[in-house]
Amino acid sequence: MRHGRYPFIIGFLAAPVLLYVVFVVSPYLQAFYISLTDWKGVSANPRFIGLENFSRLLDDEVFWAAVRHHGVLLLAMPLVTIVIALFFSFLLNLGGGQRGGRMTGIGGSQVYRVIFFLPQVLAVAIVGVLFQTIYRPDGSGVINGLLGKIGIEPVGWLIEPGLALWSIIGVVVWQAVGFYVVLFSAGMSSIPSDVFEAAALDGAGRFTLFFKITLPLLWDTMQVAWVYLGIAAFDCFALVQVLSVDRGGPDNSTTVLPMEIWRTAFNFSKFGYASAMGVALFFMTITFAALTLRVTRRERIEF
């Protein structure tokens, strides 16, 4: 049995570990070092400058604009997505009431689930291109065309600094809702139906059923959803890159850290500074995930 065990283990692990170390681990480790240098890609030996990049970051207006946008994304995007997704998944799983002793969704729920999930399989970059024309600022844009029919002047969805970020958040929500409908549906279907039956016998209405039973029992799934959406809020690169005017504009009103990292590195060749932003992004993501898990920790409800 033990014969050939170690050659086998090494044989199976060598290729994946090598690939992983070369392309994933080593870049991550290097990034921390590069963030402490003033590397601009020309010199072979980047100069070590300690924390200078980070102190420059503190005075960088664009950096803070990006951080602010992450804050908005972090609060608004998960909230809207989760509320809509919860509402729909409640309708699709329990909204039909009790039938034959089982809780059912309202009619056609299978079809809705297929349609809602569809944007999830489309590439974010493709979705960005799609919405470019939908958000077009004149009457030829789909939304403005529709608004024009009821006599509303065209709105500059992506060129109005106060509006552009929200237009982008709209696209994120558009794409994400279906995924969380399916996720919450899975959570709801794992709640034993006798819980609902008992509540229904006691005369619980739809609202009680939703707020007092479904919501608390779904807490774990919602926590997962929030962490996922939060991490997505730190990673809005493709949409911002494709959708926003001037890559993060107008006037940096939609820029996000990944966008700045990419631009600083590959447009301006400031690799050290870009890596410092990467390190900042890393700590923000980690802090967010740890905080969310900690704050939302609750006693597990066993059923």
Added chain:
Amino acid sequence: MATDTAGKPATRPGTAHGRPKRRRSPLGVFGSLSHLALLVWAILIIGPILWTFLASFKTNAEIFGDPITLPASLGWDSWGRAWEKAHIGQYLLNTVFVVVCSTAATMLLGSMAAYVLARYTFPGNRAIYFLFVSGMTFPVFLALVPLFFVVKNLGLIDTHLGVILVYTAYSLPFTVFFLSAFFKTLPTSVAEAAMMDGCSHTRTFFQIMVPMARPGLISITIFNILGQWNQYLLPIVLLTGNVEDKWLITQGVANISTNAGYEADWPGMFAALSMSIIPVMIVYIIFQRQIQSGLTSGAVK
């Protein structure tokens, strides 16, 4: 609705077939409103996609006119232009090639590593496992700059091989994490019996364990195919040079949309967009059940 059902237990045995008759009354206003909400969202999803298809048949003038009209005639020439002149056909083929190779490599290497880490004890097992799993928590943007130079120094920048290796490496953390949990749940007795009969470790893996792990392998394969097909950041970093013939579909379409303003071939742009959406939609409609369960099981770590 609840009290209603409870109050009429006599009708219950027949409800399986009497369903449509009773459906309206317990739902009432709430029911119509919820149908309306669902319908509106469904239209919001399908509307933009349908509009894109229609726009590919329009003329430039029609596109810049009223957006809520049908095209005057159905001509396919914009599709031909997108396929030939905008190289969408080439980009699609490139993407298929890259995704097939990198998903295959991810599944092979990922399942091998996961299997060993899940079912063999050896010094360093946990360390290697956590090395893989920690990759899930790091934002890829942190690695972006050094990654570019690692690939460049290996001479793999602007090559499909470089993209394939990077896709595979970045898909490994989740694949290993997911599959090692899966391999742990499989019964040990079958593998042990095979080994007793003189099956080597390698053969046991490929002929016994892989077939047994099929459901898990399918979920994670779907997860990887979609993730890699939709990747945008890595191609624009790794295929930036003067290699337009090597571009991938997301990159190609995004580029057409930024250039469309100058060339002013909007119908061609929409045809390109439609062509990049249609294959994914067909695959989705056929496999929607597996895709939904695959992607959501991928999310709940």
